[in-house]
Amino acid sequence: MKILKIVAASVISAAFIFGLSSCGEKKSRVQTNEKGEILELSINNQSETGEYDPAGAAAYVYYSHQTYALDPLVNYTKEGLYTPASAESWEVSKDLLTYTFHIRKDAKWSDGSDLTSADFLNTILRALKPENGSWYVDFLFPIKNAKAVFDGKASVDSLGVATPDAKTIAFTLEKPCAYFLDLIPNVPTYRPSNSKFAKDEDKNWDMDPAKNLSNGPWYMAERKPGEYILYKKNPYYYDAEKVNLLSVKMRFMDDDQAKAAAYQTGELAILSGAAASIADAYEGKPDVRFVEVPQTNYIMLNPNIAPFDNPLVRKAFALAVKRVDIATVVGKSCVPSTTFVGRFYKSKVDGTPWGTLQGDLLKEDLEEAKKLLAEAGYPNGEGLPKITYTYPSMAYEGDVAQILQQQWKELGVEVELQALENEVYVATRREGVSQAIRMQWYADYNDPTTWLMMYVAGNSLNDIRYNSEKYNKLMAQSDLELDVAKRQALLLEAEKTVVSEDTCIVPLFTNNTTNLTDPSLSDYYYDVIAYPNYTTMTVKSE
Secondary structure (H helix, E strand, O other), X not given: OHHHHHHHHHHHHHHHHHHHHOOOOOOOOOOEOOOOOEOXXXXXXXXXXXXXXXXXXXXXXXXXXXXXXXXXXXXXXXXXXXXXXXXXXXXXXXXXXXXXXXEOOOOEOOOOOEOOHHHHHHHHHHHOOHHHOOOOHHHHOOEOOHHHHHOOOOOHHHOOEEEEEOOEEEXXXXXXXXXXXXXXXXXXXXXXXXXXXXXXXXXXXXXXOOOOOOOOXXXXXXXXOOOEEEEEEOOOOOOHHHOOEOEEEEEEOOOHXXXXXXXXXXXXXXXXXXXXXXXXXXXXXXXXXXXXXXEEEXXXXXXXXXXXXXXXXXHHHHHOOOHHHHHHHHOOOEEEOOOOOOOOOEOOXXXXXXXXXXXXXXXXXXXXXXXXXXXXXOHHHOOOOOEEEEEEOOOOHHHHHHHHHHHHHHOOXXXXXXXXXXXXXXXXXXXXXXOEEEXXXXXXXXXXXXXXXXXXXXXXXXXXXXXXXXXXXXXXXXXXXXXXXXXXXXXXXXXXXXXXXXXXXXXXXXXXXXXXXXXXXXXXXXXXXXXXXXXXXXXXXX
16 A cells, blocks of 8 residues: 555655764854854755745745845734834824834845935835736735736726835835735835845845845845855844844755655754654654745646536535545654645634644545535446646656545545646646646745735636635625724635635645754744744753
């Protein structure tokens, strides 16, 4: 049985890595100077994909860059409260339509020049040009006339963004937006880009450390394409005296065994997203740290391509999935889930995990799945067109694909597997031409809409072109509902629509992150949406 073979392989791999990890361990994988400052923190990331331009194709790796190098107007505390960042203060008008931010006078770029309101506006204006392919442009649409500007139906002069002086930026909204302030800390299109260098006529400015300036704790000092980016402490950062980490080396690595070896030898101080076989080898050791993340791994079933243009077929495929089998091959960090919004995302009403609030949205019932497939005109899968499941060739995705293939075979359906290199996978997914394709989403901000807004008709992240009148209406109502409990009820209903009723989204699991972290590291944390804050990191004294 394929599951047993995969598990056996994981056990062998774990035994091999345990052998590595039990010998030659170092007291600390980081060095400090006489002041106690950490000279360099080396951490892994996935293969280099997308851009480093907040107005462009901001893929997963971009978010690490943003965390290190781009300071937002407002940030989150560890507990999820808003805290001043590049803006020292802000006000919201009584009608909830205007948000005014006052940028710190000492906020500067890494070349010593002033950070200005024009730099935030620069990102926004470039993102509103369709030719720049911004993945996050939709999150600007609460701003007055932003959608009309993007669609070419209004001039930029009508945009509801004002910069009355170099240190003030004000956003005027089309209508009250219940989650607008939540967009500011993490959504790329609200981050600054230096007006001197970030220009459309220079398409590769963001790949050049000399032009990709920082207003955050570290700046891009060196980039070796496909291998690593070296960030160094930004001396002009307004809170530089609190930054104890002098440099961060972000290494692009996909191979699990290479990552394990790099951590064991001290080349990595933090192995982020350790595979189950690697994490198991360190069980009981202080290196292991589980981080509960607001993330969902799921399948998109394209309602515009046969046979998934038939809702009965979509539901049949969804009911045939057994999530416990998938969890077996992914590892301890995998928690089966049927909610699209992250299972462990905490309610703004009372802190209850979303999975508890929503309950199960899909049941696992093979016999019912077979009945639905027959009702759709495909008894035992007979007459179905060729079906392909597409996924990125990285980490555990191949194992998950084989499990799904086996489960759908029990439904009577032969599914072809298509593994693509990550960059090709992303491009293919964005084209909207796949029948069934794997997807995962990690919260960009602290609100359920970070998941749910993606599948509103016309959203730039709606890769399967899902269009439901009911869903669109519920999401529009939720934007206007300022009562937190009533708004939550609308969002719960919207999620049921896309998962339980239309079944274009098939949630699989929440994959909490298992990190291997040098036990000597201290004084750092992960915020409310599990983004790391390493600024004050120290090394424990022996």
